Amino acid sequence: MESPVYIQIHNHIKKDIESGRWKIGEKIPPERELSKAFGVSRMTLRQAIQTLVDEGILERKVGSGTFVARKKVQEKMIGITSFTEITESQGKTPTSKTVSYLVTTPSLSESEALSLSDQQKVLRMERIRYADKLPICFEVATVPYDLVSQFEKSEITSSLYKTLEKNGFEIGHAQQTVSAMLASERIADFLNLKKGEAILRLRQITELKDGQPFEYVRTQYAGERYEFYLEK
Structure with a gap:
């Protein structure tokens, strides 16, 4: 069973980040450029980007673009959230x-x-x-x-x-x-x-x-x- 296209793009971008193609804090190419590179619609590309944003791998900055996320300070919470x-x-x-x-x-x-x-x-x-x-x-x-x-x-x-x-x-x-x-x-x-x-x-x-x-x-x-x- 093949993964949905947006998941395949998610995986590709994640591998690129892990390999050092884009550094922490670096801006990734705009959606129009990436959608052409992957040969998909901007809607599909946007869905892939959003999954990476939701996971904290990328972050959007209004008016500036999308960047590789910086590490954030973490605080432990007690208990399991149900x-x-x-x-x-x-x-x-x-x-x-x-x-x-x-x-x-x-x-x-x-x-x-x-x-x-x-x-x-x-x-x-x-x-x-x-x-x-x-x-x-x-x-x-x-x-x-x-x-x-x-x-x-x-x-x-x-x-x-x-x-x-x-x-x-x-x-x-x-x-x-x-x-x-x-x-x-x-x-x-x-x-x-x-x-x-x-x-x-x-x-x-x-x-x-x-x-x-x-x-x-x-x-x-x-x-x-x-x-x-x-x-x-």
């Missing part, structure tokens, strides 16, 4: 809308995050998460397909953690990275925001109790509707 559990604990009703649900070949970033072999497929799903019907975040979650292949789609999209725990899996710890960014046109549309409004981006790799990574999530939260706090 949207369903957090929402319920605050007396709100969590729901979700599935935007896409695809079994496919993983991107390089997904393979690295989940420690996958070359032969493994992944389930990649995009969801809008709501609390009392108010859109809170847009989430892209990737899990090894062989881990969830026996479950129904509804079991996975409603609450993956609860489904795993009901079937004997124990959730371990998570590595989380939080940073700020501006909402793209697509994310703004999903979350009922204006393009360019502030959002919080969370990248999380979650492991089972035995240390096996089972989930790689990239989530963008409406900044005015969600906050994180740290415990030390």
Whole structure:
């Protein structure tokens, strides 16, 4: 199964960055130039760039272009972020809308995050998460397909953690990275925001109790509707 074209471009650009073609802080070529180089539409190229921005590999600067992201200061947060559990604990009703649900070949970033072999497929799903019907975040979650292949789609999209725990899996710890960014046109549309409004981006790799990574999530939260706090 061949990866979508935008994922192939994502992989190519990521390899270029890792090989040193573009240095940290360096501006990459404009979308028009890159779309011609890859022989794809600007829409497809823009989707590839956006996945790299969502992963923190690239960063957009309004009026200046797109740059290889600089390393950011990281702060540990205590506990695992489960949207369903957090929402319920605050007396709100969590729901979700599935935007896409695809079994496919993983991107390089997904393979690295989940420690996958070359032969493994992944389930990649995009969801809008709501609390009392108010859109809170847009989430892209990737899990090894062989881990969830026996479950129904509804079991996975409603609450993956609860489904795993009901079937004997124990959730371990998570590595989380939080940073700020501006909402793209697509994310703004999903979350009922204006393009360019502030959002919080969370990248999380979650492991089972035995240390096996089972989930790689990239989530963008409406900044005015969600906050994180740290415990030390």
